Each structure stands twice: as C-alpha cells, then as structure tokens.
Amino acid sequence: MISTPSIPENPLELERQVCFALAVASRTVIAVYRPILEPLNLTHPQYLVMLALWERSPRTVKDLSTVLQLDPGTLSPLLKRLEAIGYVERQRDKADERALALTLTAKGTELRREALKIPFKVVEQLDMTFEELTQLNQVLHKVIAKATR
Amino acid sequence: MISTPSIPENPLELERQVCFALAVASRTVIAVYRPILEPLNLTHPQYLVMLALWERSPRTVKDLSTVLQLDPGTLSPLLKRLEAIGYVERQRDKADERALALTLTAKGTELRREALKIPFKVVEQLDMTFEELTQLNQVLHKVIAKATR
DNA sequence: TACTAATCATTGGTGTACATACTAACTGGC
DNA sequence: GCCAGTTAGTATGTACACCAATGATTAGTA
Numbered sequence: 001m002i003s004t005p006s007i008p009e010n011p012l013e014l015e016r017q018v019c020f021a022l023a024v025a026s027r028t029v030i031a032v033y034r035p036i037l038e039p040l041n042l043t044h045p046q047y048l049v050m051l052a053l054w055e056r057s058p059r060t061v062k063d064l065s066t067v068l069q070l071d072p073g074t075l076s077p078l079l080k081r082l083e084a085i086g087y088v089e090r091q092r093d094k095a096d097e098r099a100l101a102l103t104l105t106a107k108g109t110e111l112r113r114e115a116l117k118i119p120f121k122v123v124e125q126l127d128m129t130f131e132e133l134t135q136l137n138q139v140l141h142k143v144i145a146k147a148t149r
Numbered sequence: 150m151i152s153t154p155s156i157p158e159n160p161l162e163l164e165r166q167v168c169f170a171l172a173v174a175s176r177t178v179i180a181v182y183r184p185i186l187e188p189l190n191l192t193h194p195q196y197l198v199m200l201a202l203w204e205r206s207p208r209t210v211k212d213l214s215t216v217l218q219l220d221p222g223t224l225s226p227l228l229k230r231l232e233a234i235g236y237v238e239r240q241r242d243k244a245d246e247r248a249l250a251l252t253l254t255a256k257g258t259e260l261r262r263e264a265l266k267i268p269f270k271v272v273e274q275l276d277m278t279f280e281e282l283t284q285l286n287q288v289l290h291k292v293i294a295k296a297t298r
Numbered sequence: 299t300a301c302t303a304a305t306c307a308t309t310g311g312t313g314t315a316c317a318t319a320c321t322a323a324c325t326g327g328c
Numbered sequence: 329g330c331c332a333g334t335t336a337g338t339a340t341g342t343a344c345a346c347c348a349a350t351g352a353t354t355a356g357t358a
Contacts, residue, residue, distance in 0.1 A: 011268045012261065014200045014216070018282050019178050019193070019271070021289035024218050026175035027345075028296040029168050034346090044168065045314065051163045062336060067163065069173050074315050076338055081313080098323045098336040112161070119160045122168070126295045133167050136288055140170035143285070146275045147177040176315080183316090194344065210307060223345050225308055230343085247306040247353045 022143075029126075036121055040114060041085055045070070045078060047115075050087065053104050054112050060099045069148075087111060178275075185270050189263060190234055194219070194227060196264075199236065202253050203261050209248045218297075236260060 014020055030044045037047055045068075052067050053059060061079065065072045079102060082088040087108035093099040123133065163169055179193045186196055194217075201216050202208060210228065214221045228251060231237040236257035242248040272282065 010204075012200055012203060012264060014197065014204060016286070017197075017200065017268070018286050018289070019182060020197055020200075020217075021286050021293065022171070022175045022178055023193070023197070025289045025292050025296070026171045028218065028293050029171055031346090032296050033168060043313065044172070048163065048166075048169055048172070051161055051166065051169075054161060055159075055163060060336080065336095068169075069177070070314095071316055072337060073317080073339085078314075096324070096336085100337065115161060119166070126292070128292070128295060132288075136292070137165070137167050137170050139281075139285055139288070140167070140174045143174050143275070143277070144170065144177050146277060147174070147181050180316090192343065211305085214307095219344095220346055221307060222309080222347075227344075245306085245354070249307060 032122055032125055033118075036118055040111060045074075046082055047118075049075070049078065049082065050108070050111065050115070053088070053102060053108070054115075057104045057109075058101045060093065060101060062099065064102065069144075082108075181271055181274055182267075185267055189260060194223075195231055196267075198224070198227065198231065199257070199260065199264070202237070202251060202257070203264075206253045206258075207250045209242065209250060211248065213251065218293075231257075 010016075033044050033047065037044060040047075042050065048068055049064060052064055061072050061075055064070070064079075065075055068075075079088065079090060079100075083090050086105055089103045089105055091101055091103070093101050123130075126133075159165075182193050182196065186193060189196075191199065197217055198213060201213055210221050210224055213219070213228075214224055217224075228237065228239060228249075232239050235254055238252045238254055240250055240252070242250050272279075275282075
C-alpha cells in the first residue's frame with residue numbers, strides 16, 4: 001500500500017508564494033539602484049520615466065502611462081518633480097490642449113551620459129550572468145502578459 | 150572584413166531592464182490579488198503579514214520585519230490597521246517591554262479557511278504551470294539573495 | 299551600581315501607487 | 329454650430345515603503 005504524505009503541504013506557506021518573492025525582489029533590486037541613482041537626484045520610478053524619454057522625447061502623460069503601466073495620477077506629481085529638478089519640461093500640446101507633452105531639457109538629455117554607467121554597475125552588484133538576467137526578464141514579461149489580461 | 154553592427158545596442162533600453170520588468174510584474178500580480186483579497190478586507194502587504202502569522206502566531210514587529218523584509222516603520226501603521234479590523238492583537242511582551250507581540254484573534258485565525266482558496270484562484274488566473282512558478286520562485290530568491298548582500 | 303551602548307517600536311517626512319471624482323478639451327453626428 | 333459622449337490630465341484620500349530621529353527599555357561593562 002502506498003502511503004500518502006502524513007503532513008500535507010501548506011498552500012499558504014509564505015516562502016512558497018511567488019507574489020511574495022516578486023514583491024521582495026522588486027523592492028530589494030530597487031534598493032540596489034537607490035545609492036546609484038541618488039547622485040543623479042533620481043528615484044527609481046523617475047529613472048524609468050527618464051529611460052522612456054531618452055528613447056523618444058516629446059511624449060505625453062498618456063503615452064508614458066501606457067509604456068510604464070502606471071496610473072496617470074501617479075505620474076502627474078512625479079513629472080512635476082522631474083520638472084522642478086530641471087530634467088523635463090511640461091507644456092500642453094498645441095494641437096490637442098488636453099495632452100501634456102513632456103520634453104527633455106538640455107540638462108535632462110545630458111544626464112544620459114552619466115546614466116549609461118548604471119546598468120553595468122547594477123549587473124556587477126547583482127553578480128548574475130547576462131543569460132540569467134535575460135531569461136528572468138523573459139519570464140517576467142510572460143507573467144506580466146498573463147496577469148494583465 | 151567582419152562588420153560590426155552599425156546600430157550598437159542600447160544599455161538603457163527600457164524593455165531590457167530587469168528592474169522594470171520586476172516592478173511591473175510585482176504591481177500587476179498584486180493587482181490580480183486585489184479583487185480576491187478585497188472580500189477579506191485585506192491589502193496585499195496585510196495578506197503577507199497574515200501568512201506569516203498563520204505560520205506562527207505570537208510574533209514581534211522585529212520578527213515580521215525580518216521575514217517580510219519590510220521596514221518597521223512600514224509595518225507599524227499596517228499592524229494597527231489589522232488590529233482595527235480585528236484580525237490581530239497588539240500587546241507588549243511581558244518579558245521584554247520593548248517588543249510588541251502580534252497575536253491572531255479568533256477572527257484572524259478563522260480567516261485562514263477562506264484564505265486557503267486564494268493561491269488556487271491566483272494560479273488559475275495566471276494560467277501558468279506549477280513548474281514555471283516554482284522555477285520563477287527559485288530565480289527570484291536567488292536575485293533577492295544577491296541583491297541583499 | 300551607575301553609566302553606556304544596543305535594541306525595539308513609533309513618529310514624521312518624502313515619494314510612490316491606486317481609486318474615484320472632477321474639469322477642460324476634443325469628437326462625431328446632427 | 330451644437331451637444332452627447334469620450335478622452336487627458338489633475339486633485340484628493342488611503343495605503344504602502346523607506347529614512348532619520350526619538351523615546352523607552354534592556355543589556356553590557358567599568
């Protein structure tokens with residue numbers, strides 16, 4: 001007779017929850033960025049906005065909201081802070097006055113040169129191979145796709 | 150003569166950043182939990198605290214802070230809210246008056262029966278195999294270990 | 299034993315993150 | 329040109345999340 005395990009596995013075990021690992025991983029990785037971004041006067045979400053703007057510069061709040069998957073209500077104050085630092089300019093779109101165009105300032109554009117070092121610094125600290133990180137990235141994008149449906 | 154790619158890869162490309170995928174994945178997965186946790190009157194961080202308490206009940210703030218890798222300053226108001234709902238009791242440790250002991254109430258203990266369904270609901274919504282999730286969990290714990298050093 | 303250092307939780311400040319409600323501006327159909 | 333319905337961004341309220349400072353308590357030590 002085959003015995004079943006006497007102690008059934010606990011579905012609610014904390015260490016087993018992927019959501020827990022995701023939340024902690026997100027927070028701890030962002031914590032790695034914090035001292036690196038601090039000299040640039042950027043928080044991590046602000047850094048992500050800058051990445052988006054370095055790829056294409058006049059972008060609307062709506063556009064950033066879609067790409068970063070962030071609520072416009074979250075971006076609104078964040079973008080004002082970026083403007084206050086002087087990395088970004090906010091102006092209404094002439095063609096559509098509803099839309100707010102975010103444009104990089106000279107200072108914001110120039111910042112990219114400094115930022116170029118960041119990915120290398122982070123990868124070095126994480127001490128993981130390029131392959132591992134690429135694969136993780138793929139799995140995460142799959143999770144995002146599944147969770148967003 | 151071997152040609153090098155004319156357009157060099159961009160290290161700052163948003164979609165390539167693991168930190169971005171991590172942040173979005175964490176937020177979107179938590180968003181999956183939101184409607185599921187809402188009937189229990191719990192936010193996701195509160196749910197994680199409950200998971201920890203269901204595993205072992207009198208736990209201090211310090212202890213929870215270590216396990217959940219959360220600042221005590223974050224937990225303090227969160228735990229007061231859990232107390233206000235009636236899932237938890239807060240009382241100073243008799244032996245060490247500095248420590249605050251968090252104990253499950255009867256209501257809090259009973260809630261576990263409802264919560265047992267949650268992992269299955271989430272896995273069903275994510276539509277991913279047990280193996281995929283287990284493997285993701287392992288990689289995330291590796292990232293956490295590397296990032297925490 | 300008195301003094302000092304370490305520990306634990308809370309408080310206050312800044313910055314996300316999301317939901318809801320709101321205003322201004324645009325659109326299509328008439 | 330007008331209007332119903334939509335869209336873009338902002339304002340507000342609640343809840344994390346982290347940091348630094350504070351206060352209370354305990355532990356360590358001369």
